Amino acid sequence: MSINIRTRGQVRGGVAEIKSLIRHPMESGARMDQSTGRPFPMKLITNVDVSVNGSKVVDAQWSANISTNPYMHVNVAANSGDEVTINLVDNTGETGSETFKLR
Amino acid sequence: MKRRSFLKATLATGAASVAVSAGLLTPSTVLASWNKGAFEAKSVNDALNGIFGASNAATSADVKLTAPAIAENGAVTPVTVDASGMSGVESIAIIASSNPTPLVCEYKFQGAAQGFVSTRIRMGETQTVMGVVKAGGKLFKAEQEVRVTIGGCGG
Numbered sequence: 001m002s003i004n005i006r007t008r009g010q011v012r013g014g015v016a017e018i019k020s021l022i023r024h025p026m027e028s029g030a031r032m033d034q035s036t037g038r039p040f041p042m043k044l045i046t047n048v049d050v051s052v053n054g055s056k057v058v059d060a061q062w063s064a065n066i067s068t069n070p071y072m073h074v075n076v077a078a079n080s081g082d083e084v085t086i087n088l089v090d091n092t093g094e095t096g097s098e099t100f101k102l103r
Numbered sequence: 104m105k106r107r108s109f110l111k112a113t114l115a116t117g118a119a120s121v122a123v124s125a126g127l128l129t130p131s132t133v134l135a136s137w138n139k140g141a142f143e144a145k146s147v148n149d150a151l152n153g154i155f156g157a158s159n160a161a162t163s164a165d166v167k168l169t170a171p172a173i174a175e176n177g178a179v180t181p182v183t184v185d186a187s188g189m190s191g192v193e194s195i196a197i198i199a200s201s202n203p204t205p206l207v208c209e210y211k212f213q214g215a216a217q218g219f220v221s222t223r224i225r226m227g228e229t230q231t232v233m234g235v236v237k238a239g240g241k242l243f244k245a246e247q248e249v250r251v252t253i254g255g256c257g258g
Contacts, residue, residue: 052215061137
């Protein structure tokens with residue numbers, strides 16, 4: 001199963017506002033499950049990158065300090081119609097990828 | 104004949120187990136680009152040193168940090184770091200100074216990307232949030248105290 005990403009990209013004055021909402025627990029591995037007394041296993045998105053027309057523009061690393069169901073907004077100088085790809089991977093090796101055109 | 108097929112079978116299993124262990128290695132290869140040392144650092148200085156190789160950030164008015172003065176829910180605190188007014192922004196890190204591991208995230212920018220990040224972070228208690236920007240090889244920062252009424256790190 002791949003990680004679900006919802007995206008929106010709008011160009012305003014030559015700058016694309018690339019927003020994404022990702023469905024992911026961002027489990028730190030330190031939080032205790034009260035019913036079993038054991039920690040919930042770590043499940044954390046570690047790396048995210050954003051490309052425009054095939055060239056990488058943003059390369060991010062995340063920690064457990066990022067909220068559950070992460071939201072990310074970055075700005076890139078681009079034109080409407082440009083193709084944006086967001087790739088991400090978590091510590092279990094599960095990946096997510098979403099490609100869309102800027103409005 | 105039996106000996107031959109036995110050999111064949113063992114060789115095949117051997118090759119298969121090599122393939123499996125190679126497959127098992129993939130997640131850690133992916134993780135290799137994750138700066139474990141910096142993300143597991145317990146102090147702000149160690150985190151900054153781990154990610155930037157330096158911790159002497161100068162306060163700058165060109166780094167704009169937007170965060171609520173009072174966060175009702177520490178589990179989802181919106182934080183924006185805007186350094187698009189600066190030139191040559193290489194990367195931005197967000198630090199929650201009193202969280203168990205202060206480094207929240209690090210963004211590297213290339214090409215057409217602007218020095219801007221907006222995200223939602225977890226905060227365990229009332230503390231100072233820092234936006235640290237690396238531009239032209241130097242570190243700049245902006246910080247703000249955020250009061251947290253309900254912590255966001257525990258269960």
